[in-house]
Every structure is written in structure tokens, then in C-alpha cells.
Amino acid sequence: MILYSENILIEALFYSKEKENTLRCRLCPHNCLIPRDKTGYCGVRRNNEGTLYSLTFGRIISAACDPVEKKPLYHFYPGTSAYSLGGFGCNLACRHCQNHDISQVRDETSFSRLHSMTPEEIVDNAQFHHCKMIAWTYNEPTIWYEYILETSKLAIKAGIKTVLITNGVINSEPLKELLPYIDAYRVDIKGFSKDFYKSLSGFPFLETVKKSAETAFNRGCHVELVSNIIPGWNDDPPQINRLIDWILDKLDESVPWHVTAYHPAYKLRETSTPAETLEKISALGKSLGLKHIYLGNVYSSTGNNTICPGCGKTVIRRFAMSMEENILKEGCCPDCSYKLKMYQG
Ligand SMILES: [Zn+2]
Structure with a gap:
């Protein structure tokens, strides 16, 4: 049962009709086969009588004016504010997700907690609060695709930038159609092993994430990377070395890389990452040629x-x-x- 007016539902982009009233969503690499009256893995794209709808177009759970540094984006209009939006759902299920209370919502009865905000209202609010940009953040923006696309077109006309704070798990075609309207792509590179990605997030999507970051970078989008370092999971030197080599080889030595400390959250209870681990990774990255490595989630007098x-x-x-x-x-x-x-x- 859908608890809110159907007239606000927007038909989703990137899907095809399959046999027996099922639909194939082609937005992200799950490529969910969605039976009638069901949603895809993300919980927000639904097959209603043979048409795929976005259930969260124009619907948010939170909005706030954050310093752009909080995203974190350090080389994109430093010192300005980002009108930051969050909603429900995600296409991953990371064991340490700090926003699991919104990202893992799958019960449609909870959607009554969402607030309405049209694309026009988002742009008006960003202007009213003198925000330089609109940031799609807190949960995964990819699954809000249609909402972001429409809002970003209006934002361009208003002189406001659009930034995605994303896990990079999106198929190539929708990403390429969205990128002309996106100014900055802040993407998580959670680790550099397919097995690690599967253990942490539930899915082995490392190659998709790498390709998304490369595509954004090659199309002129400003790119910054975040790697949350978890002791014993993704801090081994071979994995870190591969990640650094990839940045140097496929992106650029000047791409900012934020290495952040993990702290216990949600389903993961490892001990927190010591600052020394991040400092060692930073020293290694700089010795190999990276120009801008920043430390996050730890006290550091100079690391930011x-x-x-x-x-x-x-x-x-x-x-x-x-x-x-x-x-x-x-x-x-x-x-x-x-x-x-x-x-x-
Ligand atoms: Zn100088």
C-alpha cells in the first residue's frame, strides 16, 4: 500500500519491461528485477502496475546548511556553505554505516515521516541561506536520480553548484547523463579489494566505483575521494598501495584524498582507527606523489x-x-x- 498521494509519484528513468509484469531497473549495478508491487534493493523505486516509480522524488528527511568542509570537500569553494539534503534508502548495506537509520529504511510505512520539498523550493532555500551549492548527502544520492536531475537543472539557472556525496555505485549510462549538471563528485573508495567491498557493503562493486570516479574526473567534474580506514579490514599495505597507484594512474596526483578514522557504528564493532595508522598512510601517499592527503575523524593539528x-x-x-x-x-x-x-x- 502506498500511504501518500499517487499524483506526486514520478516515473523513474532507466528501466525496461521484462516478462510477467516484472521490470528491470538499470540505474545501478544491482540491475534489480522488480516484480509487480515491489521495490528494488534500494527500497525507493517501485513497480506499480508495470511502471517504475521513484517513491522519494520531492521527499526529504532532513535539510541543513553545512560548511562544505563537512562533506568533506576541501578544494571546492572552501569556507562556503552547502544546502545539504538527505532522504531514505541506499543501494549498499555497509556494516559501519553512520546513517543506517535513514539509509536502511525499507518499510514504506516509514515514508510518512518524509517532508515534501520541490526542486524549486530546494533552489529557493539554498539562495535564501546564501549557500554556494546544493549537496545531496547523508544517504546515497544515486537512488534519488530523477529528483537530483531536475533540481540541478534549476540550480544551474540560479548560479548554484550541485555536489554529490556518493558511494559511486551507479551504472555508466545514467552517470554520464547526470554529470553535465554536477559540479563536484565526492566519492567513497571504501577499500581496494573486491572481497573487502563485499564483506563491508554486501556487494563486490569496487570496479563500478573506480569507473564512476574515473568517468566523473575525465568529464571535468571536480573529484575528491574518501577512504574510511578500518583496522584489519582495509589498512594492509598492499591494498593501500593499490589504491594510491590507481589515483596516480587513473586520476591525478592533485586529487584530494581524505583518509578518515573508523569508529564503531551500526553492525561493526572493531576498535577505532588510531591516528598513527592514518599518519602512516598519509606519509606513504605523499612519498608516492599524492599532493593533498587529509586526515578525518581524528584530532590533528595539521592534517586538515x-x-x-x-x-x-x-x-x-x-x-x-x-x-x-x-x-x-x-x-x-x-x-x-x-x-x-x-x-x-
Ligand atoms: Zn608555495
């Missing part, structure tokens, strides 16, 4: 600052997920004139 790759000067100081000082001049170091890859203005 941006250092000029040219002369070593601290050019942006950050603390507690906000910017304190930015001395770049039109994106360049004031001492050595090195031009950083940094969106400003």
Missing part, C-alpha cells in the same frame, strides 16, 4: 590544512570541519606562486 605543493607553506588552515584562514591569491600560493587546483570565488 592545505599545504602548497610548491614550497610547503600552509595556504589554508582548517579546524573542526570549517575553514579558519585562506591565504591563496587567485588560487596561487602567495610565496612561490604555485597554482593549486582549487575552486574559489
Whole structure:
């Protein structure tokens, strides 16, 4: 039973009709075969009498003005605010998900808790709060595809950027159609082994995630990476080395990489990641050529600052997920004139 008015349901994109009233959703690599009156794995795309609908178009659970640093995005308009939206559902089931109370909702009776917000209202709200960008975050944006597509088109007209805080688990065709409207792609690279991905998230989608990040980068989207390091799961040197090699080989040495500490959450109860583990990974990455590695979820007096790759000067100081000082001049170091890859203005 659907508990809210059917006239707000929007037909989903990227699906095909299969035999016996089933539909094949082609948005993400699950490629769910969805029987009549059922949803796909994500819980928000439903086969209603042979048509696939998005159940969460125009529906959110939370909205807030966050510092862009909280996403984290460190090289994308530092010091500005992001109008941040979250909803229900996800296409993964990570054992350590910090937002499992919204990402793992599958009971449609809970959808009555969602609030309505049209694409026009999102853009108006972002403007009212002087936000530089709209951030689709908290839960996985991919499954909100149609809502994001429509809102981002309006955002462009209003001069507002759109950023996705994503797990990167999306099929190639829908990603390519969405990217012209997306300014920044902040993607989780949870680890660098297919087995690890399957153990942690339930699915072995590492190759899809890599391809998504590469596609976004190659199409001119600003890309930043996050890897949450879990002791004994994804901190082994071979895996870390492969990840660093991939960034250098397929992306760029200047792509910001946030290595963050894991803390027990949801179904995972390992001990928290020591700061020294992150510092070692950071030192390794820098020794191999990465220019911008940041430490997250741990106290670090310098691990969140941006250092000029040219002369070593601290050019942006950050603390507690906000910017304190930015001395770049039109994106360049004031001492050595090195031009950083940094969106400003
Ligand atoms: Zn410099």
C-alpha cells in the first residue's frame, strides 16, 4: 500500500519491461528485477502496475546548511556553505554505516515521516541561506536520480553548484547523463579489494566505483575521494598501495584524498582507527606523489590544512570541519606562486 498521494509519484528513468509484469531497473549495478508491487534493493523505486516509480522524488528527511568542509570537500569553494539534503534508502548495506537509520529504511510505512520539498523550493532555500551549492548527502544520492536531475537543472539557472556525496555505485549510462549538471563528485573508495567491498557493503562493486570516479574526473567534474580506514579490514599495505597507484594512474596526483578514522557504528564493532595508522598512510601517499592527503575523524593539528605543493607553506588552515584562514591569491600560493587546483570565488 502506498500511504501518500499517487499524483506526486514520478516515473523513474532507466528501466525496461521484462516478462510477467516484472521490470528491470538499470540505474545501478544491482540491475534489480522488480516484480509487480515491489521495490528494488534500494527500497525507493517501485513497480506499480508495470511502471517504475521513484517513491522519494520531492521527499526529504532532513535539510541543513553545512560548511562544505563537512562533506568533506576541501578544494571546492572552501569556507562556503552547502544546502545539504538527505532522504531514505541506499543501494549498499555497509556494516559501519553512520546513517543506517535513514539509509536502511525499507518499510514504506516509514515514508510518512518524509517532508515534501520541490526542486524549486530546494533552489529557493539554498539562495535564501546564501549557500554556494546544493549537496545531496547523508544517504546515497544515486537512488534519488530523477529528483537530483531536475533540481540541478534549476540550480544551474540560479548560479548554484550541485555536489554529490556518493558511494559511486551507479551504472555508466545514467552517470554520464547526470554529470553535465554536477559540479563536484565526492566519492567513497571504501577499500581496494573486491572481497573487502563485499564483506563491508554486501556487494563486490569496487570496479563500478573506480569507473564512476574515473568517468566523473575525465568529464571535468571536480573529484575528491574518501577512504574510511578500518583496522584489519582495509589498512594492509598492499591494498593501500593499490589504491594510491590507481589515483596516480587513473586520476591525478592533485586529487584530494581524505583518509578518515573508523569508529564503531551500526553492525561493526572493531576498535577505532588510531591516528598513527592514518599518519602512516598519509606519509606513504605523499612519498608516492599524492599532493593533498587529509586526515578525518581524528584530532590533528595539521592534517586538515592545505599545504602548497610548491614550497610547503600552509595556504589554508582548517579546524573542526570549517575553514579558519585562506591565504591563496587567485588560487596561487602567495610565496612561490604555485597554482593549486582549487575552486574559489
Ligand atoms: Zn608555495
